[in-house]
Amino acid sequence: MNRRLMLTSSLCTGLCAAWTRAEAALEVGDRAPDFSAQAALGGKVFRYSLAEALARGPVVLYFFPAAFSEGCSLEAHEFAEASPRFAEAGASIAGVSADDIETLTQFSVKACQSRFAVVSDEAHGVIKAFDTAMHTRPDYANRVSYVIAPGGTIAQVYASLNPMRHVDRTLAAVREIAAASVRR
Numbered sequence: 001m002n003r004r005l006m007l008t009s010s011l012c013t014g015l016c017a018a019w020t021r022a023e024a025a026l027e028v029g030d031r032a033p034d035f036s037a038q039a040a041l042g043g044k045v046f047r048y049s050l051a052e053a054l055a056r057g058p059v060v061l062y063f064f065p066a067a068f069s070e071g072c073s074l075e076a077h078e079f080a081e082a083s084p085r086f087a088e089a090g091a092s093i094a095g096v097s098a099d100d101i102e103t104l105t106q107f108s109v110k111a112c113q114s115r116f117a118v119v120s121d122e123a124h125g126v127i128k129a130f131d132t133a134m135h136t137r138p139d140y141a142n143r144v145s146y147v148i149a150p151g152g153t154i155a156q157v158y159a160s161l162n163p164m165r166h167v168d169r170t171l172a173a174v175r176e177i178a179a180a181s182v183r184r
Helices: 002-023 050-056 070-088 101-110 125-129 166-183
Strands: 036-041 044-049 059-063 092-097 117-120 144-148 154-159
Touching: 036 101, 044 050, 044 101, 044 117, 050 059, 050 092, 059 070, 059 166, 070 092, 070 101, 070 166, 101 117, 144 166, 154 166
Parallel strands: 059 092, 092 117
Antiparallel strands: 036 044, 036 117, 059 144, 144 154
């Protein structure tokens, strides 16, 4: 009986470890998956390309569950208010959710104050590539922010349901990238 219990326990541990690895966010140093998708900025629809954004400097790519929800509107407002500080450090901001482009077109004006792009990922390809789907509600992105260096590697990952901390964390990482490039 003990042997059977040990075997079952070991199998469960292995499966749980494999599940955790598969569900974990990308890590610092990983290559960011490249993508191109429909997005909105200031109420206008366009094609967003991560590669093109990275050619201009670091990118803060933040994932959020749903446009116009209280936390997501608050987070978008915080990023919009901080956008001049990100620009001073040479970085751009883009939000990503599974919302349709019509919803994000309105969100880009109201919550984002026409200051940064929001990407529509209805097919969940970007959300899956960046491993940000909610475990309990896979149709929604989890609140995860990535800072991606111009070379395409992830410089920071910050995951927290608290929408108020993402701006400070990502801005600090962007400033570190800017300082490092000045020292070179």
